[in-house]
Amino acid sequence: MEFLESEILENKVNDILWFIGIIVSSLLLKRLLSVSLSKVLYRFIKHDKVSIHTCIEMLRKPVELFIIVLMVYFAFLYLHFPLTWNLAATLGLKLVLLKIFQCLLIFSISWILIRLVKFIALIFQERAALTETKLDDQFVPFFKDLAVVTVSIMTFFSMLGIVFKIDVVALVTGLGIGGLAIALAAKETLENLFASLMLFMDLPFVVGDNIQIDKVSGDVEKIGFRSTRLKTADGSVVTVPNRLLTAQALENMSTRQFRRAKYLIKLQQDTPSSTIQNIVSQIQEEVLAHEHIYKPEPGVTRFEGIGDGSMDIQVAYNVESNNVAILNKTREEINYIIVNIVQNNEAKFADLNNRT
Template sequence: MTLDALLKYEFLSNTLGQYLVAALILLIGAVFRRLFSRLLSKLLFALTKRYTGGVSEEELSALLIQPLSTLLLVVTLQLAGATLTYPHGPTAVAAGGQLPWHEVLLLRLLALAFIVAAVRVALCLIDFGLLVTSRRAALREQGSPSRLSNQFLPFAKDLLKVFFIIIAGLVALGHVFNVNVTALVGGLGIGGLAVAFAAKESLENLIASFTIFLDQPFGVGDLVTAGPVTGTVEKIGFRSTRLRTAEKSYLTVPNKSMIDKPLDNLSLRTSRRVGFTLTFDQATTSAQLHAIIAGSLAALQDHPLVSQAAQMKFSALTPAGKEVTVEYFVDTTSYDEYLNVKEDLNYRLVEVVEREGGLFAGAPAPVAVAAPKV
């Protein structure tokens, strides 16, 4: 048998030459798809290099190599499949030339795989765009992105991804499952009221997220208190805000709950208040109290992080003792620094009381030790 006759040998409605062409396409796709992916990413980087704002080619390749490789694999399978003729059988001919179910299923799966792979590439390009935008914003703002950049860019990324996924879903319904998309969208207008009632809470949280971005009562990195919840904002999403609590737990709070009750942005306060009461023993004299208060105020006002509005007053005389209220403000927004200042000043107050011979209520009086007889 000659080579030409061998290539024209037919099996399952396809010649051996068709099978060889399909196998060659699959082989080329399997061997070179990662190389093609890398070349495509290099080409894209070369086209956008002047706008990338310091993003390296390696970062782009890390984002695009895998999804591009998958997309090229799907295209390779479609090209290889296009070279083959599928046997229809007598039932298909009797049914008026309709394709058999297994061929329809295969074609729909390939089309769906292509849409999914293309969407993955689009989502990776969105991630790349966000990375470029954030780097450029950091360069403009000298390495310190603004609160708006920190919270708006991730939100915009999620919004674009949802938009692309919705578009891809509509395309899949129309081209893969033969759904009349126009009629479907029109039907959504009729049933929109029912959908709105069913998704009432989700819509409220979505509207609340836009309110947060427009009004900006807090941003990523702020320490906030909303009702019984206190934590540092790590992410603001479509539906919820993610907080890191003092116990280091990751708390998810619906956006509606962040704006429908009084919210205290602790990061925006200029100082932290310290207030407490000291109770001295009845044996502490008025002269000692005057000296203790004067010395303590001097110690408080001498600290560089304490405002000059520090107060210390002899506020009450009770059976338990003589009460002196202390109030001052620490000029810091850092909780750790606030604790350090508070501890340092507590030591200073105790030293003043000990130096002036004062006694706290409930403290045992010093015992006089008799001198030994000679």
């Protein structure tokens, strides 16, 4: 047909229609093609605990970008810039567009690889959740982050080598003093990185343990390259640099078989000694009978001595749990018991504010 052979801006109508058709088709079919490709990838790494819908949602956007970039490249093969514009000679527009295409293509492939890494990590996290040990729960996020960083670095150097034709080997070799300067500038970052490796080698704690360092304590949520996240008892999240975890004394509260409670009960100074003996023995009896007391080492209640305006009874017991909430709940229950015992023995607590 003569119309298809006619030209618009030095491009045949037939070629322009092919260009438009490919672009429109890619926009209309990108969702279908991305879902189909995601299903194919899922067959190689499928797992009963992770649904195919999760895989599709994770891979859909990067695969769509890959399809669009590829189809746009093929679409532009049918067109050329009018020679009268002289753009190729003055601006090198074709070269610029080619570089952009190569960057987007490498980026989309890298994005797909990163999403695959995260999907595989999700599978291993589900498997790790089925085991009793928490060690694998700690390793999976670490190696996932390591793989993501590795893919990102490879993407950066691939762009330098493929797109900008830079000799990557010579670049890395020639860093020399510049690399040393960067290392010195990133001293703390490198310290945290090496500290994280030491944490994985020594394993002073794992994800889920309750630890205390300096004045900070909480449950370990995640151990990363640079820092460790702790969730405190009040629900806030504290980020601690890993170098501090290896440089300071750290207490793993989860390794305890029990937590200790110790405090004084102050009675009035005119309390008879027989009453004090009854209160001491009754408190000790009630403490031993409590379900959360650590029976091998329950602790002891005794008459501590005569204080400044009071008769002091020391109450000490061990709660069979490393959970702070259980410790506090047990203390509260025993405190109520102590108040009842003191009242039943017709004794009174010392009023230290009104001493004469």
